[in-house]
Amino acid sequence: MDYFDILISILGSAIRLSVPLLFTALAGLFSERAGIFDIGLEGKMLASAFASACVAYWTGNAWLGLLAGIGISIVFSLVHGFASITNRxxxxxxxxxxxxxxxxxTIVLGQAWFNQGGRTGQVPAEGRFSSIVLPGADAVRDVPIIGPLYANVISGNNILTYIAFLMVPVSWWVLYRTRxxxxxxxxxENPGAVDTAGISVSWLRYRALxxxxxxxxxxxxxxxIAQSAAFINNMSAGKGYIALAALIFAKWKPVPVMLACLLFGFLDAFANFMQGKSVPLLGEVPVQIFQALPYILTCVLLAGFIGIARPPKAGGVPYTKER
Amino acid sequence: MSTASVPLPAWINYGVIPLLNLVLAFFFSGLVVWAIGENPFEALQLLLIGALGRGEGIGFTLFYTTSFIFTGLSVAVAIHAGLFNIGSEGQAYLGGLGAALVALSLDHYVPWYVTMPFAVFGAALFGAACAAIPAWLQAKRGSHIVITTIMFNFIVSSLMNYVLVRVLIVPGKMAPETRTFLPGGQLPKLDWLISMFGGKLGAAPLNFSFLIALVMCFLVWVLIWRTRLGYEMRTLGISPSAASYAGIPYAKIVMITMLISGGLAGMMALNPVMGASARLQIEFVGGAGFVGIAVSLMGRNHPVGIILSALLFGILYQGGAELSFDMPKITRDMIVVIQGMVILFAGALEYMLRPAIVRFYQQAVGGK
Incomplete structure (x- = not known):
């Protein structure tokens, strides 16, 4: 049962670590499927983390924080659009x-406003998204296997986690079932064809962004404001790039994106768990291997050894109407 | 009529437009300074005095410039062949390992000028090795070089973390760094260069690698504009299909270009590792690889432009550090904002002003 408890705790933290990846990778999914490469995911994530922490700190309202985070992220997206769509x-x-x-x-403003070395102030409890205990979680806790899985992995997350996983079918539906x-x-894939059909390429790409x-x-x-209670200097720490890797690893498809994010989240959680522990026969495995694994896997995939990752055809190419 | 195809004279294309873009970048950075309640003009003045006011400041400025010349050249060489090498950061990081291994193994036995050529080679070799796999993936498997070089930045970061924490660390020490190189593994400081102009270098780490960087600028110019290989690279960069019809081997040129690009990035490590701190430290690159992107864009991928824009960023880095002492409200990270603005306006929004300038130019010419 000891090993099972460990597994449960790793799974729980894998879910928590994969949520930011999932949101970001789905964001990348929309812009890249519309033909706009989005290296700026990392920056958007960082800027929205800062904005949400500031607003949640000032107002004590988590939802206003979320609104601010979304707002600033959209502003960054629009600048990206202005540069890459309007100005080609x-x-x-x-x-x-x-x-x-x-x-x-984020650091300059954070330092100027809070004077704590790039940190924002500590967000009060009501300004954060706290964990939700799903109905029946305590009742089934003692049921073998399913009980702890439900109580500790599925239940007890905050609302954003559930929204993240809900966004997967929603994204699928929007991408594959709507006009x-x-x-x-x-x-x-072919902006020229869309333009010929009388639909504005620019406006469509702006909406995707x-x-x-x-x-x-x-x-x-x-x-x-869900995982922590303040903005910390360079908080995203490369997660935007891991999300980008997950997006490629998933071959630009919604459900595989979720699986890739869960895999990379699991690797992260496993690396944390393995820190300083030794494995029989191998001895202590360096944590750095787990840290590098998402990137290595993505490169192996890109090399064409695990199927073929075919990016959207018009990705990265500014669209020029005929002159 | 569309304005995109109207030709403009070179002094507008290479002078006025980049300058206006730079002014815009500084205008928006100034807004940020103003927004946090400081005077932008005063800040600019303090920044310039900090960077150029004294011999020591100039020494620091040129020290940063050296690193940026290397990474800028690295990015530029790749861009000429139509490749966006975003991995200069990782290539420089691994290059540091090459330089450090040479310095660690030779510094007991020979003087610095014997170690130097081996260190240059070692740094370039490791940098090139880091670029080799993304290059191969691009050349043979068609994987996007931007993505693979980003991935390699992280892979190298983990690798170097391991090497420094587990392998090269001095036993019994806490800091993940190698032992200090003896003088045989260090590059000499350029006191004489500063004293020639009547200044004092002081504690500034300006060192011999500055001269190596200038030599590399010349070599890159020769390579790109005076050799057959450079011609083939530029052809590939302008039109891959034309290159293919002309019988230029795609895979080979991509490989060679990226190896050169990685090698140049790797050599950047000579400056901080053997020139300044005399040991290999964790995260010593500190973003210089990314600055190289801005430097190359600002400098229009030409060695002369790269020297000038590397100098500009050197001034920003050194001046920004001094500025943060004088105006504690403005942290050093203000440089990162300015850098982002420069990349945005000089790079991504490079053509934003062009239509207006074309109209203005046509009116001016037509009015005569």
Whole structure:
């Protein structure tokens, strides 16, 4: 039973660690399927974490924090759109720029407003998303296997976690079952055809970026006021890039995105658990291997050794109407 | 009529437009300074005095400039072949391991000028090795080089973390770094260069690698504009299909370009590792690889432009550090904001002003 308890605790933390990845990867899914590369996910996540922590600290209201996080993330998305859609600039350069602006601005403003070395103030309890105990969690706790799984892994998360997993079928439905989704996917493959059909490529791509900003706002908010209770200097710590890796690993499809995020979250949780422990026969396995594993797996996938990852065809190419 | 195809004279394309973009970037950065309640003009003045006011400041400025020249060249070489190498950061990090291994094994036995060529080679070799797999993936498997180089930044970061924490750490010490190199493994400081202009270098770590960086600028210029390989690289960069029809081997050029790019990034490590701290430290690159992107964009991927824009970023880095002492409300991270703004306006929004300038230019010319 000892091993089972360990497994339960690792699974629980895997879920918690995969939530920000999931929001961000779904955000990337929308923009990349519309043909806009989004390296700036990391920056959006960071900026929204900062905004949500500030607002939640000032107002003591978690939902207003979420709103601020989403708002700033959409603003970043729109700047990305202005550069890469309206001005046909390089999408990667624009993303890199936004990452820098977010990384710098959050610390500069944080220091100026809170004077705590880049931290924001401690968000009060009512300004955070606290964990929810699902009905019946205590009743089934003693049922073998299913009980602890329900009580400790599925129940006891905060509302954003459930929204994250709800967003997976919603994203699937939007992308594959609505007119907007069909057009969005088409514009990422062949914008010329969409334009010929009389639909504005720019407006469609802008909308895709707004959706991406919306979803990414949740991930930053989750980091700042659900997982912790303040914004901390460089809080996203490369999670935006892991999410990007997960998106590629999932071959730009919603349900595999969730599985990839869970896998990468699990690796992270497992690495934390393995820290300083030794494995029979192997001795102590360096944690760094687990940290590098998501990136290595993605490269192996990109090399074409696990199926083929085929990106949207028009990705990264600014659309120019005929002159 | 569309304005995108109207040709503009070179002095507008390479002078006026980049300058205006730079002004915009500084304007928005100034807004941030103003928003946190400081005077932007005073801040700019303090920044310039901090960077250029004294010999020591100039030494620090040129020290940062050195690193940025290397990473800027690295990015530029790749861009000429149409490849976006975002992995200069990781390549420089691994290059540090190459330089450190050479320094650690030779510093007991030979003087610095014997160690140096081996260290240059070692750093370049490790940097190139780090670029090799993404290059191969791009050349042979068609994986996007941007994604793979990002992945490699993280892989190298984990690897170096392991190497420094477990392998190269000095037994009994807490800090994850190698032992200090003896003078045989260090690059000499350039006191004479500063004293030539009547200043004093002081504690500034400006060192011999500055001269190596300048030599590399010349070599890159020769490579890109005076060799057959450079011609093939530029052809590939401008039009992959034309390159293919001309019989230029895609895979080979991609591999060679990325190895050179990685090698240049790797050499950046000479500056902080062997020139300044005389040991390999964790996270010593500190974002210089990403600054290289801004430097290359600002400098229009030309070595002369790269030297100038590396100098600009050197001034920002050194001046920003001084500024944060004088105006505690503005932290060093203000540089990161300015850097982001520069990349945004000089890179992503590079063409934003062009239509307006074209109209203005046509009116001015037509009015004569």
């Amino acid at each position: 600039g390089n999408q990667i350069v624009s993303g890199v720029a936004l990452n820098f602006v977010a990384a710098g601005l 907007f989704g069909l057009r969005l996917r088409a514009v990422g 707004i959706v991406a900003g919306f979803l990414c706002g949740f991930s930053g908010t989750y980091l700042a």
